[in-house]
Amino acid sequence: MDAYARGDAAAFQVLYDRWRDRLFGYLARAFDPATAEELFQTLWMRIHGGRGGYDRARAVAPVSGMPVLPPQLQFPAPLERTA
Numbered sequence: 001m002d003a004y005a006r007g008d009a010a011a012f013q014v015l016y017d018r019w020r021d022r023l024f025g026y027l028a029r030a031f032d033p034a035t036a037e038e039l040f041q042t043l044w045m046r047i048h049g050g051r052g053g054y055d056r057a058r059a060v061a062p063v064s065g066m067p068v069l070p071p072q073l074q075f076p077a078p079l080e081r082t083a
Helices: 009-030 033-053
Strands: none
Touching: 009 033
């Protein structure tokens, strides 16, 4: 994220490749497919849009391998799944 925030466009691909499966997998388990896809796209758009304001000192460390999203990136609560 540091490199991407400094303007290294190629760093986005590294960031995306590193996190896409985990992030989409989490969203796909928590939401219906259409909502998961929409939230996934929204997350990456917010990361892209907020890269200029990225501050490593304020970055949140991952918990159990999943990044903890700051409040401005939080999503609505998952839907209750029925059998």
